[in-house]
Amino acid sequence: MMSIESLQSQITPENIAAGMARLNAMSASFERQTLNDIANAPHAKRVSEQPWLIAGVSDGMGLHTTLASIDAGLIKYGVGIYYEPEALLAMDADGKPVSSVHFARFQNAIALKEYARGKGVEFEVLFADMMMAPRRGLKGDIKGEPPEFPAEVAAAFERVRQKAPRKDAVFIDSVAFGKWICPREGMDPIEAPSIDFDGQIIHTRTKGYHARGYQETLDTMGRNHARLVDAMVEFGWLGTGALSAFFTWAGGSQNVHALQGVYGRGALGDAKIIAESDVAAFRLQYGLDHGVHAIVRLPAFLSAALMAIPGAGLFGLISQHILGKHGVYWDMPTLASRMLKQLFGPAWIHENPISQIELDTAEILYMDEISQAVEEAHRRIAEYRAQQDADAQSQPIPLPKSLELLEGLVPTNYPEILARFRPDLG
DSSP states (O other): OOOGGGGGGGOOHHHHHHHHHHHHHHHHTSOHHHHHHHHTSTTHHHHHTSEEEEEOOSSHHHHHHHHHHHHTTOOSEEEEEEOOOGGGGOBOTTSOBSOHHHHHHHHHHHHHHHHHHHTTOEEEEEEOOOOOOOOBOTTSOBOSOOOOSOHHHHHHHHHHHHHSSSOSOEEEEOOOOOSOOOBOTTOOOOEEEEEOTTSOEEEEEOOOOOHHHHHHHHIIIIIHHHHHHHHHHHHTOOOTTOEEEEEEOHHHHSOSGGGTTSSTTBHHHHHHHHHHHHHHHHHHHHTTTTOEEEEEEOOOOOOHHHHTSTTHHHHHHHHHHHHHHTTOOOOHHHHHHHHHHHHSSSSSOTTOTTOOEEOOHHHHHTHHHHHHHHHHHHHHHHHHHHTSOHHHHTSOBOHHHHHHHTTTTSOTTHHHHHHTTSOOOO
16 A cells, blocks of 8 residues: 555655645635534534544545634544545656646645644544455456555554544545446446536437446445444444544435436445445444444535436536525535534434434425426537537537526526636746
């Protein structure tokens, strides 16, 4: 396993500064009153004396949760984990990153330790693979035991745990790695229009069902959470004061139609069903003996990860437009801070083994309206594509025409919204 120091040649003042600029911008986007409310929540003082382990700190909800927790004073002792396949952090022949999105995540991670230090927080950041997934054969069969909990992560967490006044862990699991996005066995690949980062309508398609790919996605996005939690129980990290949180999208795991079956009744949704079931089963078996274990239900907010799912970029834009029209759209900074407020506030009934942190109520309330708008977008796009020749049908629809086709269904400034996902690498 690599540590983040293995990429020493890229840990430069320039890359740290680029990451720090993004972290400071994210921090500035939090509502100060909400952060104050979090700091004064009933369990805030206790968890600030506990060691935190956050898996997935380089981007998305994991990074926003980390920053909000630091800014609200909840984290004083922590370890953050970040991982990307090394090939995606490589440089091309011109010395440029092969993936600006993944390299920006690296910059965020190496800046995070400095950001935390500036807030008086001891926060170690490690480059480590947290997937305890077994190797599988072509038929999806297991070929040997899954890997052990990463030893370097365990050692780092024990270091901060020794310094923390309280020893029970706070574990935030924000790792999401869909290795093979496909429908269930016996179903055809699903095609759906979406949007690229330039705002152009594109054609997207899931992979076909493959037993190994399907099972590996269930491993990485579903079964992995329970394996991590079980290991932490064995280490003695999860006493009665512990807390863990797993993120899910119930709009996909509990709703087939939200994304035309790309998520629900496919590898992604099935993986979330497994993890949600595992958390509920753990709570039923142990009660509160190993602390409180939360299923956090999030809406389909726009992110680089959402854009990678077939059809999901367009769905996310339409959802944002409709929820914004009703005054109930929450972006990542708002979702992260509201989640923390609920996790450590008085309203959540810990004793109920199926209670959840529900941040998707607005999405559920307006899901029919969102789905109807998605269908209308698909209808318009299909009519336009039918007029094109075969070669043109596989190409992105130029931005002016994409704007015309999506008029009234997405935010009018959606190209600017998507441009925010193009990171400035400094």
